[in-house]
Amino acid sequence: MNKPSAPAPDTWEELVTSALLGTARRTPPGLAPGPEAPVALLDAAAVETVRRRAGLRPALAAERPRPAPEDRRPPLPAAAARRLSMLLADRPGAGGGGGGRRGTAPDLMELLPQWLSLANSRDYAAPPQLLPALLDAARGRTDLRPAALAFAGPRAIWLARLNPDWRFALRATPGGGAALPPPEDTAGVRQLWEEGLFAERVALLAAIRAREAAAARELLATTWATERAEDRLMFLDSLRTGLGPDDEPFLEQALADRSRNVRSTAAELLSTLPGSALAARMAVRAGACVAVDRTQDTPTILVEAPHECDTGMERDGVVPKAPSGRGERSWWLGQLVEAAPLEVWPGRLGGRTPGEIVALPVADDWRNELHAAWCRAAVRQRDAGWARALLGAPSAPEAGGPGAVSLAERAKLLSTLGSRERAEWVAGFIATHGLSEAFQLLGVCGVPWAAPLGRAVVDALNIARDAGSYPWSFSGVMGLAERCLDPAEAGRLEGLMAVPDEGEDASPGAGGYWAEAFQRLVTTLRLRAAMREELEAV
Numbered sequence: 001m002n003k004p005s006a007p008a009p010d011t012w013e014e015l016v017t018s019a020l021l022g023t024a025r026r027t028p029p030g031l032a033p034g035p036e037a038p039v040a041l042l043d044a045a046a047v048e049t050v051r052r053r054a055g056l057r058p059a060l061a062a063e064r065p066r067p068a069p070e071d072r073r074p075p076l077p078a079a080a081a082r083r084l085s086m087l088l089a090d091r092p093g094a095g096g097g098g099g100g101r102r103g104t105a106p107d108l109m110e111l112l113p114q115w116l117s118l119a120n121s122r123d124y125a126a127p128p129q130l131l132p133a134l135l136d137a138a139r140g141r142t143d144l145r146p147a148a149l150a151f152a153g154p155r156a157i158w159l160a161r162l163n164p165d166w167r168f169a170l171r172a173t174p175g176g177g178a179a180l181p182p183p184e185d186t187a188g189v190r191q192l193w194e195e196g197l198f199a200e201r202v203a204l205l206a207a208i209r210a211r212e213a214a215a216a217r218e219l220l221a222t223t224w225a226t227e228r229a230e231d232r233l234m235f236l237d238s239l240r241t242g243l244g245p246d247d248e249p250f251l252e253q254a255l256a257d258r259s260r261n262v263r264s265t266a267a268e269l270l271s272t273l274p275g276s277a278l279a280a281r282m283a284v285r286a287g288a289c290v291a292v293d294r295t296q297d298t299p300t301i302l303v304e305a306p307h308e309c310d311t312g313m314e315r316d317g318v319v320p321k322a323p324s325g326r327g328e329r330s331w332w333l334g335q336l337v338e339a340a341p342l343e344v345w346p347g348r349l350g351g352r353t354p355g356e357i358v359a360l361p362v363a364d365d366w367r368n369e370l371h372a373a374w375c376r377a378a379v380r381q382r383d384a385g386w387a388r389a390l391l392g393a394p395s396a397p398e399a400g401g402p403g404a405v406s407l408a409e410r411a412k413l414l415s416t417l418g419s420r421e422r423a424e425w426v427a428g429f430i431a432t433h434g435l436s437e438a439f440q441l442l443g444v445c446g447v448p449w450a451a452p453l454g455r456a457v458v459d460a461l462n463i464a465r466d467a468g469s470y471p472w473s474f475s476g477v478m479g480l481a482e483r484c485l486d487p488a489e490a491g492r493l494e495g496l497m498a499v500p501d502e503g504e505d506a507s508p509g510a511g512g513y514w515a516e517a518f519q520r521l522v523t524t525l526r527l528r529a530a531m532r533e534e535l536e537a538v
Contacts, residue, residue, distance in 0.1 A: 012052070015045050065162060069154040073125035079534040080119070081127045087112045088133040104516055106524040110483060112137065114447070114528065116147035118535050126152050131159060135166045145172050171199075180204055183211065193219055198231060205238050213242035217250055229259035236265050243269060248276050255315050267317020271339040272380060278316050279341045285313065286340035287348050289333055290370065293363070299350070301357075303366035305329035306336065330369050337373035342386050354389035372409065379412045387413040394428030411440045423450035430456040435464065435477050442477065448486040457481055458489065462496060465514040470507050478517055485521070487529035493522050 011029060018028045023037035031040045076084070087108045126134060131152055138148035149156050149169055160169035180203060181188030192204055209216035220235050227235065236254060239247055247269070254266035255278070270278035285306070293300045306313070309320040309332050317339065322331035342354070349357050362370055371390065378386040391413050414422050426441045427450075435457070445453060457477065464474055471478065496518040500511045 012048055015041065015048060019045070066158075068128075068158045071125040071153045071155060073123050073153065076119065076124045076127055077534060077537040079537060080124070080531075081130070083531055083534055084115065084119075084127070084130055085133075087115055088130060088137055104519040104523055106482070106520060106527050107479075109137075110479070111524070111528065111531070113144060113147060114483060115531055115535075116144070116151050118532060120147060120150050122535055124151070124535070126155070128155065131155055135159060135163075135169065139165060139168060145169075180207055183208070183215075189219070194223065198234075202234060202238065205235060206241070209238055209241050213244065214246060217247060221250060229257075229262060232257065232259065232262050233265060236262060236269075239269060243272065245273060245275060248273060252277065255317070260319075263315070264317050264319070267339065268380075271317075274341040274343060274381070279339070281312070281316060282336055282339040283341055283344040286336040287344060289336060290345075290348070292349050292360070294350075299360060301349070301360050301362045301366075301370070303333065303362065303364065303370060305333040305366075330366075333366075334369060334373040334376075337370065338376040338380065340377065342374070342377050342381055342383050354386045358389045358392075375409045375413060379416060382416050384416050384418075387416040391425065394425050395432045407437060407440045411444045414441060414444050419446035420450055422446070423453040427452040427456035430460050435460045435474060439476050439480070442480050442484070445484070447484045449484050451486065454485050454489050457485065458493065458496075461518075465496070465500065465511075468502065468507055468510055470510050471514050471517045478521065482521055482524040485525060487525040487532070490522050490525040490529070493518060493525070497522060 014028045018026045018041055023031075023033070023041055027033040027037055028041060028044065031037060031044060089108075134148055134152055135156060138144045145168065149172055152169075156166075156169045160166040180200075181192055183189070189204065189208070193201055196204065205216050205220060208219060217239065220239075224232065224235075232254075239251070251266045251270050255263055255270075257263050257266065267278060270276045271282065273279060289304055289306065291302050291304075293302045306329060309318055309328075313332070313336075314320055318332060318335045320328075320332075322328045345357055346352055346354070349360075352360075358371065358374070361367070374386060375390050377383070378390060391410060414425065417425070423445050426438065426445055429441060430438050430453075442453075442457070448454075449457070458481075461474060461478070461481070465471070497515055499515040502508075502511045
């Protein structure tokens with residue numbers, strides 16, 4: 001076979017087109033048609049590929065990158081660095097067969113967030129050779145990014161400027177990693193605020209707000225009238241840090257903003273200030289809708305929802321248009337009660353405590369709407385007393401609670417309680433209702449789980465195993481246990497690693513699956529303990 005002549009430099013597209021259409025329909029210029037045309041086409045493409053690679057014209061040398069910044073944090077202990085390399089490589093052990101069986105090997109990538117949290121708490125510097133793999137992992141998992149970038153340190157920004165795949169690090173870093181002027185540089189602060197990029201201005205405002213709340217508010221006021229609506233919204237949100245009574249005049253002015261989103265955010269911030277004028281106005285409006293009927297044998301809460309949403313309500317953040325499928329009056333009522341300070345209700349409702357108020361019957365099917373609004377108010381105002389009343393006892397027959405309309409609401413209420421109290425409440429809930437309803441609640445508990453919660457979870461898993469069902473319906477809880485159970489519990493779990501005797505009603509092979517699940521749990525707990533020891537090594 002004769003070697004085809006090399007195509008002209010502008011025939012690459014001709015070769016590609018012929019390959020797509022087929023040489024029987026289109027033969028490239030310079031090649032003979034016939035049965036040898038496909039091979040000739042491939043030979044010509046190979047020649048053209050070499051020519052294109054070798055025929056590049058020299059370009060001007062690019063400017064050499066500046067050296068990476070120095071990371072002055074202490075280096076990672078050698079054993080911990082090796083562990084990090086394994087976690088980033090995500091090397092699964094043997095036994096991860098199909099059919100739903102994960103085997104006994106720990107899921108290494110799921111332990112990476114915990115490892116990063118431990119490393120950051122000890123202020124270690126990331127090994128330079130592992131930074132690319134760490135940034136690749138953070139690129140694929142957004143939940144890893146805050147901890148991964150904190151661990152990577154200043155070199156993450158340096159690398160992100162050289163590799164487009166890691167540009168997320170620039171977006172996630174306030175100001176894209178740009179240096180902010182020191183507070184004493186008044187002219188520099190003013191210039192950056194007036195001329196800087198939006199991300200730089202957000203970073204500057206956040207830095208000043210964290211250090212001196214009033215100075216940040218005054219800086220924002222200088223350009224507030226000329227800012228775009230979407231920028232005003234972002235800048236206003238920065239006032240959540242250090243929010244206090246001194247911010248009220250500025251926020252009151254923002255209630256008249258042209259943007260509905262800005263007005264709503266200003267109203268939300270003001271409603272978290274119990275002494276604000278907006279909170280007082282909302283208290284009057286909500287109080288006019290809710291009262292106690294003392295004429296009946298049992299005191300009952302009466303609700304008269306608003307008949308209209310007037311301009312004053314709209315100015316104070318009430319959204320007039322109800323969502324699809326929601327009544328307007330109930331929609332307005334919920335917003336008023338949510339924004340009213342919870343401290344007004346005992347005086348309004350006969351001097352009763354939150355628990356006594358929640359226990360009162362509510363007339364005309366308004367109970368769920370009223371209690372749901374109180375739930376949102378308790379979460380917004382971080383009121384643990386009202387949260388306890390609305391949660392009720394964990395052993396209550398109804399898993400929804402006296403005030404929570406869903407388990408999601410209950411999880412939000414639990415977030416207002418202290419870590420220990422939260423764990424004890426969820427432990428009591430699991431003891432009564434089992435694990436099927438508890439997954440969302442477990443997600444808001446502190447890590448590692450307190451001893452009562454850990455015992456409740458393990459006991460519930462043991463009960464499920466003894467019932468003879470397969471463990472797959474509890475895989476979510478088992479995964480949480482692997483990451484959240486105290487590693488000290490590993491010894492107590494050893495007795496559950498053996499394959500149990502299967503009863504007559506047990507699912508075939510369920511005991512073996514449970515044994516694998518508990519073996520993986522114990523292995524993971526021991527691995528977490530080793531991770532902590534390696535990071536604590538001097």
